[in-house]
Every structure is written in C-alpha cells, then in structure tokens.
Amino acid sequence: MTGDAGADPERMLALSYARPEGRHALQALLALDDALALLLRTTREPALGQMRLAWWREALARLDQSPAPAEPVLTALEREVMPKGVSGASLVPIVHGWEVLIEEEVLDPDALRRFAEGRGHLFVAAGAAMGAGPGDPLAEAGQGWALADLSRNLRGSGEADIARAIAIPLLDTAAARRWSRNGRALGALAHLARLDLRVPEGTPSRTGAPHRVGRLLWHRLTGR
Numbered sequence: 001m002t003g004d005a006g007a008d009p010e011r012m013l014a015l016s017y018a019r020p021e022g023r024h025a026l027q028a029l030l031a032l033d034d035a036l037a038l039l040l041r042t043t044r045e046p047a048l049g050q051m052r053l054a055w056w057r058e059a060l061a062r063l064d065q066s067p068a069p070a071e072p073v074l075t076a077l078e079r080e081v082m083p084k085g086v087s088g089a090s091l092v093p094i095v096h097g098w099e100v101l102i103e104e105e106v107l108d109p110d111a112l113r114r115f116a117e118g119r120g121h122l123f124v125a126a127g128a129a130m131g132a133g134p135g136d137p138l139a140e141a142g143q144g145w146a147l148a149d150l151s152r153n154l155r156g157s158g159e160a161d162i163a164r165a166i167a168i169p170l171l172d173t174a175a176a177r178r179w180s181r182n183g184r185a186l187g188a189l190a191h192l193a194r195l196d197l198r199v200p201e202g203t204p205s206r207t208g209a210p211h212r213v214g215r216l217l218w219h220r221l222t223g224r
Contacts (some may be wrong), residue, residue, distance in 0.1 A: 010207055014188035017220050022130030026185060028076040029126050031102055035070050035073050036098045057095045059183055063088030093121040100121045107159045112166055116143035116149065123186050133180025137173055141190035144170030148193035171197065178223040180206040186222065
C-alpha cells in the first residue's frame with residue numbers, strides 16, 4: 001500500500017501541481033494515510049491493530065480541543081490542515097476506513113465500499129484544505145484511488161478483482177471531469193490510480209514511464 005512520498009517520483013510530481021499552502025496540507029494528510037498503512041502492515045494481531053487504530057481515532061478527535069502531542073503526523077495536521085477549517089474529528093472516517101481491513105475476514109463488495117468511503121475521505125478533507133472547486137469529484141476520486149491502491153496489495157485475486165471493479169467507474173468519473181486549479185493535484189493522483197488499474201495483475205507499474213508522465217502533464221495544463 002501507499003508508502004513514503006519521497007520514494008515515489010510520480011506522487012511528488014502530482015504534489016507539485018498544488019499551490020504551496022495546499023501542497024503542505026495534502027502532504028500532511030498523505031502522511032496520515034502512510035502512517036495508517038504502515039500500522040496495518042506491521043500488525044499481525046487484529047486486537048492489537050484495533051487498539052492502535054483506536055489511539056489514532058482518539059488522537060485526531062482531540063486535536064479539536066487540545067494541542068497535538070509530540071507525534072510528527074499529528075503536529076503536521078495541526079499546523080497545515082486545521083488552520084484551513086478542517087477539524088480533527090472530520091479526519092476520523094479515514095481511520096474507520098482502514099479499520100475495515102482488520103474487522104472483516106472477507107472483503108466482500110460491502111466491506112470494500114466501506115473501506116473506500118472511509119479512506120477516500122482523505123480527498124474530501126484535502127479538497128477542503130486546498131480550496132478545491134465545487135465541481136471537483138473528490139469523493140469519487142478518493143474512493144477509486146483508495147481501492148486501486150488496495151487492489152495491488154490484496155493476496156486474494158477474487159478480492160482484488162472486486163476492488164478493481166468498484167474502482168474503475170469511480171476513477172472514470174473522476175477522469176471525465178475538468179478539475180479546478182486548486183484541486184488538480186488530487187486529480188493527478190486519481191489519474192495515476194487509473195493508470196495503475198490498466199497494468200496487468202502481478203506486473204509492477206512502470207513508474208515514471210513517458211506515457212504516465214505525459215498524462216500528468218496534460219492534466220496539469222488542462223485539468224482533464
């Protein structure tokens with residue numbers, strides 16, 4: 001699942017499409033997503049995973065009442081995201097989305113949609129912090145992005161197929177719209193996810209391939 005942005009040149013290119021103040025907010029939110037992904041990758045006991053996710057839920061909600069503790073992800077959210085009108089409580093659904101992967105033994109369509117709605121809320125929060133336009137398809141893009149990433153990390157081919165099947169129409173919707181200038185970085189991430197879905201299962205995506213970079217540059221110029 002999604003990892004360190006510094007190791008992903010395409011993600012860095014997408015981030016460069018945001019205005020500086022919006023870029024910092026998006027980086028902080030993606031760092032939250034990375035931290036939650038790492039938590040799941042490094043937790044083998046479901047009960048322990050639920051306890052650790054509960055800590056994140058409570059810590060995010062507490063940002064609305066008290067200063068962030070000395071934890072880099074939380075301090076970045078407090079500094080870069082909350083001053084733009086995004087509450088800590090509004091970020092809790094992102095944790096709920098990741099929690100589905102621990103709670104459910106089988107990821108059926110309902111579970112995958114709940115995962116996508118929760119994790120994909122990151123795009124909604126980022127859009128609010130970045131001043132994205134009212135016509136930007138934030139929910140569809142976020143949910144499709146979340147599922148496309150998950151599908152490449154699921155062991156069961158059946159679950160991966162379902163995740164891709166749900167993600168494709170969501171990302172097609174996101175790609176069909178013209179994104180606002182302030183939302184364009186999120187649109188670029190959605191385009192990358194859509195390109196990833198076209199890569200055959202089991203084949204690494206060709207990060208930085210000319211056609212991928214060209215697609216991002218066209219999006220930067222036109223919003224499409």
